Amino acid sequence: MRTTLRGSRVLRAALLAGAGLCVAGTAQAADPMVKACAKDGQFVIGFSQANNAEPYRQHVNDELTAAAKEVPGFTLQIADGAGNVNTQTSQVDNFITQKVDILLISPFEAAPLTPAVKRAMDAGIPVIELDRKTVGDPGKDYTAFIGGDNFKIAEEAGKFTASKLLPDGGEAAVLEGLPSSTPAVERLNGFKEGVKANPKIQIVAEQAADWVPDKAQTAFSAMLQAHPDIKVLYASNDMMAAGALLAAKGAGKDVKIIGTDGLPGPAGGIEAVAKGDWAATFTYPTGAKEAIEMSKKILLDCATSVDANVTVDTTAITPENAKQLAGK
Amino acid sequence: MSDQKISVAANPPAAAPKHRVDPLAIIVRFQSLIGLVLVAIGGIIFSPRRHGEILFLNPDNIANIVRAVSETGIIAIGMTFVIITAGIDLSVGAVLGLSAVVTATMMISGGFGLISTILAVLAMGVIFGVVQGTISTRFRLEPFIVTLAGLQAARGLALIVSGNQYINISYGDGPGLAPPVFAVLGERLFDNTVPVATIVFIIFAALATLVLNTTRFGRYVYAVGGNERAARISGVPVSMVKISVYAITGFASALAGIVHAGQFNFGSANDGMGYELTAIAAVVIGGTSLFGGAGSMVGTVAGTIMLGALANILQLNNITPATQLLATAAIIVLAAVLQSLVRRREGLGR
Numbered sequence: 001m002r003t004t005l006r007g008s009r010v011l012r013a014a015l016l017a018g019a020g021l022c023v024a025g026t027a028q029a030a031d032p033m034v035k036a037c038a039k040d041g042q043f044v045i046g047f048s049q050a051n052n053a054e055p056y057r058q059h060v061n062d063e064l065t066a067a068a069k070e071v072p073g074f075t076l077q078i079a080d081g082a083g084n085v086n087t088q089t090s091q092v093d094n095f096i097t098q099k100v101d102i103l104l105i106s107p108f109e110a111a112p113l114t115p116a117v118k119r120a121m122d123a124g125i126p127v128i129e130l131d132r133k134t135v136g137d138p139g140k141d142y143t144a145f146i147g148g149d150n151f152k153i154a155e156e157a158g159k160f161t162a163s164k165l166l167p168d169g170g171e172a173a174v175l176e177g178l179p180s181s182t183p184a185v186e187r188l189n190g191f192k193e194g195v196k197a198n199p200k201i202q203i204v205a206e207q208a209a210d211w212v213p214d215k216a217q218t219a220f221s222a223m224l225q226a227h228p229d230i231k232v233l234y235a236s237n238d239m240m241a242a243g244a245l246l247a248a249k250g251a252g253k254d255v256k257i258i259g260t261d262g263l264p265g266p267a268g269g270i271e272a273v274a275k276g277d278w279a280a281t282f283t284y285p286t287g288a289k290e291a292i293e294m295s296k297k298i299l300l301d302c303a304t305s306v307d308a309n310v311t312v313d314t315t316a317i318t319p320e321n322a323k324q325l326a327g328k
Numbered sequence: 329m330s331d332q333k334i335s336v337a338a339n340p341p342a343a344a345p346k347h348r349v350d351p352l353a354i355i356v357r358f359q360s361l362i363g364l365v366l367v368a369i370g371g372i373i374f375s376p377r378r379h380g381e382i383l384f385l386n387p388d389n390i391a392n393i394v395r396a397v398s399e400t401g402i403i404a405i406g407m408t409f410v411i412i413t414a415g416i417d418l419s420v421g422a423v424l425g426l427s428a429v430v431t432a433t434m435m436i437s438g439g440f441g442l443i444s445t446i447l448a449v450l451a452m453g454v455i456f457g458v459v460q461g462t463i464s465t466r467f468r469l470e471p472f473i474v475t476l477a478g479l480q481a482a483r484g485l486a487l488i489v490s491g492n493q494y495i496n497i498s499y500g501d502g503p504g505l506a507p508p509v510f511a512v513l514g515e516r517l518f519d520n521t522v523p524v525a526t527i528v529f530i531i532f533a534a535l536a537t538l539v540l541n542t543t544r545f546g547r548y549v550y551a552v553g554g555n556e557r558a559a560r561i562s563g564v565p566v567s568m569v570k571i572s573v574y575a576i577t578g579f580a581s582a583l584a585g586i587v588h589a590g591q592f593n594f595g596s597a598n599d600g601m602g603y604e605l606t607a608i609a610a611v612v613i614g615g616t617s618l619f620g621g622a623g624s625m626v627g628t629v630a631g632t633i634m635l636g637a638l639a640n641i642l643q644l645n646n647i648t649p650a651t652q653l654l655a656t657a658a659i660i661v662l663a664a665v666l667q668s669l670v671r672r673r674e675g676l677g678r
Contacts (some may be wrong), residue, residue, distance in 0.1 A: 080367050080649040085592050090396035094643050097389045111496040112592030115514050179492040
């Protein structure tokens with residue numbers, strides 16, 4: 001699904017037209033977004049990553065690196081914000097100092113990174129936001145957003161629970177990520193919204209496990225002690241789902257587990273569903289390919305505008321499709 | 329940056345043996361300044377260039393370095409007092425988070441004004457420190473343990489205050505908005521050159537240097553760390569001094585939390601995670617001994633900036649974060665080894 005902010009395009013066209021009238025005769029219909037763009041140019045793309053310590057984010061780095069390698073003129077630099085808005089802000093400022101040609105960023109948190117993104121835009125560097133947004137509107141406050149929608153992905157998982165896993169109702173539980181972090185809040189709220197489709201389902205327990213498997217195992221063990229009838233567990237990421245599985249096995253319970261992220265590889269969620277360990281996982285697409293494509297449009301094809309809002313849809317990984325996807 | 333002319337006259341503990349000035353001791357006293365100069369030279373040598381300009385020395389880049397270290401720098405200044413008394417405060421990062429959350433909450437949903445919010449948050453930081461210091465001295469508990477508990481308590485309180493949500497700070501006039509002047513903490517003054525966060529850091533550093541080097545309280549701090557029994561016998565109010573240094577770190581953490589909220593328009597219970605270790609690293613690199621009794625504020629400031637400059641030059645060259653961690657590890661060990669050599673020469677054992 002791709003949506004374009006038509007309004008802002010019209011506005012820009014109007015502005016450009018206005019500018020054209022002011023500079024009568026000299027202005028072209030639309031200038032390329034980056035003046036130095038060239039088919040065979042050499043360009044540096046700076047990627048400000050929120051936190052390499054999260055497996056999902058390392059997966060994004062890998063996909064971006066692979067996609068950038070395909071383009072001869074692109075050099076990709078990745079800076080690790082290490083889960084710290086202050087560190088990430090200074091890294092964005094470093095990229096501005098270096099005058100990278102495009103800034104890609106996955107902000108660790110929205111509001112704190114907003115001023116840094118504004119500084120990049122003011123310096124004439126296009127900013128493509130991956131996975132998480134800063135405050136403001138794509139197409140205006142930053143060039144574009146590419147990513148999934150945490151709330152919607154979790155809502156899908158909720159609806160899947162309501163219709164497929166627990167059609168007759170029953171007890172469900174949630175493992176939340178790091179409390180008060182944006183994706184944790186969005187996924188928790190999204191899942192609860194989706195489950196509302198079936199009033200016979202009760203969410204009997206919610207615990208935070210900070211995205212990590214060991215805390216998830218501990219938390220879910222305690223939940224199963226307190227609520228032995230839990231039938232479904234929604235884990236806000238694959239890592240916690242893996243921890244929850246250990247807890248369920250330890251308690252000798254057959255719980256239907258849902259992960260989030262759908263990471264590839266032998267330890268990832270797709271494999272876990274293919275093996276029959278989990279009921280499902282919902283992919284959180286990286287948008288890496290799309291980001292490099294967009295960078296090519298801007299830097300190599302001299303695009304005058306790009307889609308400001310690219311939502312990459314989630315895929316439900318269920319026993320039906322997991323085996324074929326795991327083979328990829 | 330830091331004024332190198334300030335003489336860092338650490339008052340040696342009364343029992344210190346008289347001896348010639350050890351050249352190694354001089355090196356240790358100025359080790360972080362020397363380190364900062366070395367990193368700066370390395371930065372200039374290895375800096376990427378664009379059209380002949382050395383990026384490392386680009387004014388925006390310098391501003392970025394000193395902005396990025398402001399919060400941990402403010403905390404490290406408070407930490408210097410504590411470590412000179414041979415104590416430690418592990419709660420500082422968590423108190424920063426709590427302070428950022430309370431700052432955001434008071435202004436956004438509490439409807440408090442800027443001044444009352446700042447005063448309340450600073451007072452909260454001081455009280456937090458006083459409580460920790462009192463528990464530690466009163467029950468003769470290791471500050472390590474007490475402040476470890478303090479860390480957990482502050483994170484817990486921050487989650488409670490924020491209701492497990494992050495709090496965005498929006499600016500404007502009216503209910504639910506913070507006064508726009510607060511956002512100045514994220515800006516630069518003097519023709520858009522000097523970050524306001526850095527100005528706060530430098531003013532706080534200057535005040536702390538004055539307190540440590542020129543006041544009776546400063547002498548007491550060294551005396552308590554140098555030899556607590558001797559200090560007690562010679563009439564130093566040891567408990568009072570100890571409680572005061574934790575009050576200072578509480579104040580510093582709260583100040584850093586306010587700066588954080590203003591810089592990033594945001595308060596979250598997770599803010600400041602791990603800052604305690606960065607601050608301790610800066611203090612140790614600055615030549616302050618964890619055994620207490622010796623240390624310098626200028627050293628801490630230089631150590632803080634050195635770590636920031638190191639991170640900066642590595643990123644400008646696109647060197648992985650792993651290298652940065654390993655380099656920092658090596659620097660900490662080197663600083664500690666130098667100190668231990670000096671102590672051994674002074675016949676202090678350990």
